[in-house]
Amino acid sequence: MKIYHQLSEFKKLDNAIVTIGTFDGVHYGHQKIIKRLCNLAKASGGESVLLTFFPHPRMIINPENQELKMINTINEKAEILANLGVDHLIITPFTRDFSNLSPKDYIKNILVDAIGTKKIIIGYDHRFGKDREGNIKLLESFGNEYGYEVEEIPEQDINDVAVSSTKIRNALLQGNVDLANDYLGYNFSLYGPVIKGDKIGRTIGFPTANIFIEETYKLIPGDGIYAVTVEMYEVESPKLKVESSKLKVESQNTNPNTALSTLNAQRSTYKGMAYIGHRPTINGMTRNIEVNIFDFNKEIYGQNIKMNFLHFLRPDVKFTGLDTLTQQLQADKEATLAYFNGK
Template structure:
């Protein structure tokens, strides 16, 4: 898959089969759409193009709103799309200038002149152009004028995509990891960098890798203990993750920490990926570090049972 970080980097194709959207989560609903455009491209000798926007339009149009949370970072989304076999991924920076194009300008300049669209796969509710006034009807009206075919995604499929995205975010925020993973079609994951903590985990016999995530918009699941699998630079491991403010020591900042099983290497400043498999329990305040140690020992037993170890 070729990745373009601006529409101007893209070289116009002769036969582009295009779809457009946020595709946050690249979940099972999205995968149905992607499978469809791949089939269309294969049957017509075309190449698949997925056009997405980053930053998310809400980040630009409403910069004061810091509430937006995404299931994937843009890097994670690209990785997932590549696994699905998309030929071209265009990540266009959303801007006010871009949003001020009329519907016909967008179709003519972006879809036709820049991309070379011959088939476009979109939903009945897709909106574009200045004030989001453009829609499916404009595509259908202008398709014959500019030489492309419009393939409408059925309403039920679009509803499934919307429901899935909403359900996944809600499930993650409620700690319902197994449900979120069912909708995603893969384990929810985070990517971050290991930083030095205050060594409290080490003091009680459960050293942890403290993780910082650079992308503030990345959704983080509910506070608690999770069964996870972990990937570091040198291999894959099982472990248990903690998300929370560490109330037992009167902590105030939200932390992400992972106790990696059968692991004793120093990995400060190294990248780490954590795949969330199961929710074990919610966060709790205990009366002492000794009580915390006993609880974590039981958590480890429970996690190992869940992970089959």
């Protein structure tokens, strides 16, 4: 998959099959659209193009509202899209000027003149242009004039409940990772470097790796204990990074497109239990994200790891002391192992 940071980097195609959206979570419903996009591109001899935006439009239009958190970082989204088979990913910087583009100019200047769209695959509720006035009916009305077709993907349901990024966010905030993962079609994860903590876990037989999440817009699940798997790369992959709405790579000799391919390099996976919370038993002041990795005793400070959240075990509670906490952690480990053995 090729990645473009803005439309000016993209070379217009002869037969672009396009979809548009923020696609936060790239969930079950999004995947339906993307699979259809890729299949149509192959069948027509065209190329699939996904146009997305960063930052999320709501972060620009309502900057005073800091409550919106994203299910995926832009890098996580890129990795998922690459694995789904998308040919081209255009990450358009979302600005106030861009938000004021009229729906007609959006269609002509971006979809037609810049991308070369011949077919648009779109979700049932997609809106675009100034004040979100553009919709599927408007897209269809300009189809003959600009030489493209429109295909609508209807609302997708799981157990008669509509999938949406909002419902997934709410499930994660409540700690319900089982439901969120059902909606996503994959396991929610957190990715970041291991940083030094106060090493209290070592003194009670449960050493933990503390994870730092650099992207402040990334959603963190609700406080509690979780069964997780932890992935570590055998060779540390180049880190994709977004700065000023651009996807960059911290290694000077690597570009985002080649870096994405390294994300599927050989990796080791371990079982573990993760903790999210303020550590009330020791009167902690900050919210921590840490994981006790089973059957593992290496020093990994500074190494990036990926935690996949599988199951919520219990909420965070305050214990009377470290002895009581240790007993509970042993019970938590047994519950985690029982979860894995029962899968």
